[in-house]
Amino acid sequence: MNNRNGNNAKFVWGFLAGLLVGGLAGAGMVLLVAPQSGKKTRAQIRQKSSDLRDQTVKTVEGAMAQTRDKARQIKDDIRDQAGELQQGGQGLLDEQRDHLSKTLKGWGKAVKS
Numbered sequence: 001m002n003n004r005n006g007n008n009a010k011f012v013w014g015f016l017a018g019l020l021v022g023g024l025a026g027a028g029m030v031l032l033v034a035p036q037s038g039k040k041t042r043a044q045i046r047q048k049s050s051d052l053r054d055q056t057v058k059t060v061e062g063a064m065a066q067t068r069d070k071a072r073q074i075k076d077d078i079r080d081q082a083g084e085l086q087q088g089g090q091g092l093l094d095e096q097r098d099h100l101s102k103t104l105k106g107w108g109k110a111v112k113s
Contacts, residue, residue: 012063016056023052 027048032041 009067012067016060016063019059020052020056023055024049027052 028045036044
């Protein structure tokens with residue numbers, strides 16, 4: 001399960017890196033081939049970079065929120081399973097204790113006879 005979560009994290013970070021690089025490359029190419037002044041082009045590049053940074057931050061925050069939610073869900077599932085195992089173990093312990101008590105009482109009666 002850890003391997004699966006590791007692969008998902010690698011995929012998310014790889015996707016985000018590709019999104020960032022692809023967005024910057026695409027925005028840069030569009031601005032470089034557009035017929036306009038250098039000052040205006042630089043201003044557009046700054047604006048597009050800022051927009052892309054904001055979009056990337058939102059995407060990363062969303063991925064982190066999903067990761068936190070999934071981790072919380074896994075923790076809760078593990079806690080539930082641990083509780084079930086504890087109850088089952090306690091039941092077995094009680095059963096064995098009763099069995100041992102009955103056996104010892106039987107031996108006590110046999111020794112007294």
